Amino acid sequence: MKIWNILALSFAIFLAGCASSEASKERSALYTFPELEQVNSIDNFRMDGWENVDKYTVIVNSKPRQSYLLVLNGGLNNLKFAQGLLITSTLGKVEVGFDSVATPQEPMQKSQIKRIYRLKDKAEKEAIKQKIIAFAAVEEKEADKGNAE
Structure with missing residues (x-):
């Protein structure tokens, strides 16, 4: 038995x-965006601001006036309420598959960077944010539907 x-x-x-x-x-x-320029690293990275889009993506602003979309390997549930952002780097270089993102509230809960996309301008930044928000809404609806069954 x-x-x-x-x-x-x-x-x-x-x-x-x-x-x-x-x-x-x-x-x-x-979370694959063929319309965006994908890069393997951000050289001379100095964060000048950031905003979360959902628990799998964050947009970081770097000097001089450049924005990047970071797609994370796993979700960070506390990203929405985070007061700050921790991004690992080596000598100012952030690399896909090597560096990770965490929040000061839970620095041990890290998520590896899966992809990095360079965002050309504010219009591209807003368009990609809306696309990701739409994904998140569909994913949440599917999760709710699965929980109801």
């Missing part, structure tokens, strides 16, 4: 892992 319980539990964990992986793949596809 115990072996069947272990097998059933293992199968349930496997299915949950597959569902989680599938959701991660879908989210990754949503």
